Amino acid sequence: MLRVNGSCQVGGVSRLKYSLIGFVRNYIGKILYKQINKAIFYSTVNKTREFTINPWFLTGFSDAESCFSIKINKDQNYSTGWAVGLVFxxxxxxxxxxxxxxxxxxxxxxxxxxxxxxxxxRVQSIKDLEIIINHFDNYSLITQKHSDCLLFKMAFDLIKNKEHLTIEGLKKLIAIKASLNLGLSEELKKAFPTIVTVLRPVVVNQTIPDPQWVAGFTSGEGCFFINIFNSKTKIGFGTKLSFQITQHSRDEQLMKSLIVYFGCGSYTKRKEGLAGDFRVTKFEDIFIKIIPFFQRHQLIGEKIQDFQDWCKCADLIKAKRHLTEEGLEETRKLKARMNKGRK
Known part of the structure; x- marks a missing residue:
């Protein structure tokens, strides 16, 4: 089962990035629980650069990159025969x-x-998870991940009230887990064959709440592309910029709302139907709307470097320097170190 995980550019062509559901963002869910126990815990001994996090930025970034998981594993040390836990x-x-x-x-x-x-x-203690849940109560997710959050909150309340320590409460938890991420493992299906899956909550409000949500979501899912193509210019090449956000087709309405929000761009559904792209390619829109927006509401993380290089290329195009040999070479250097090319 595949999950759309943004997009990348290979050889000037935009391609979807796919991951097995439960592998990257759900990495811990099925593969990483054994590895995480052997993983290196990071403690801030060496200072890293600090970013100021806006709460709406965190929600937007979580809409793009976070995962809510319920762990249920056999363990005879518990009266129910199963150990349970939650992880954000x-x-x-x-x-x-x-x-x-x-x-x-x-x-x-x-x-x-x-x-x-x-x-x-990783956050997993009930005490700490209450802070996570309180954040999303106050700054709600707006993609379909909001459904995952609501299911997770149901599981949290159940565990906080210690209902999971009874067989009846355990079954309630399993019914919630059945609607989350990959659903139930074969082991759980075999052990609890009569479980009735809890219905996933419907996400109704997908109104973009704040510019910082957009900055956070773009920091996770946005892509800034430079395309160099053959043309009839004096140097034989032209340059085109594009800004793109790719998302699963279940969030099609949210992606379409970006057209209204930015006042530009278009939405195109992929042929296979799993995903769609919000894309801005018109240079005037990029230079007047997209660039100023992200200069006011800054991206955070490695993606800011892609944006900065993209802006440098926009300046080259605005000054028509991309039509000179020197400008073309500079454009190629910028393109080479963006996205997957950045070390």
């Missing part, structure tokens, strides 16, 4: 350590772990 986590490439450290500092809870080239911010 955000997983990024280790280059974004400073961003996760800033989120951890803002919330005041959680720990950070390394697993190979990935780094995870």
């Amino acid at each position: 986590h955000i997983g990024l490439h280790k280059k974004d350590l400073a961003l996760l450290e800033s989120i951890k500092k803002f919330l005041g809870v959680g720990k950070i772990y390394y697993v190979e080239d990935m780094i995870f911010y």
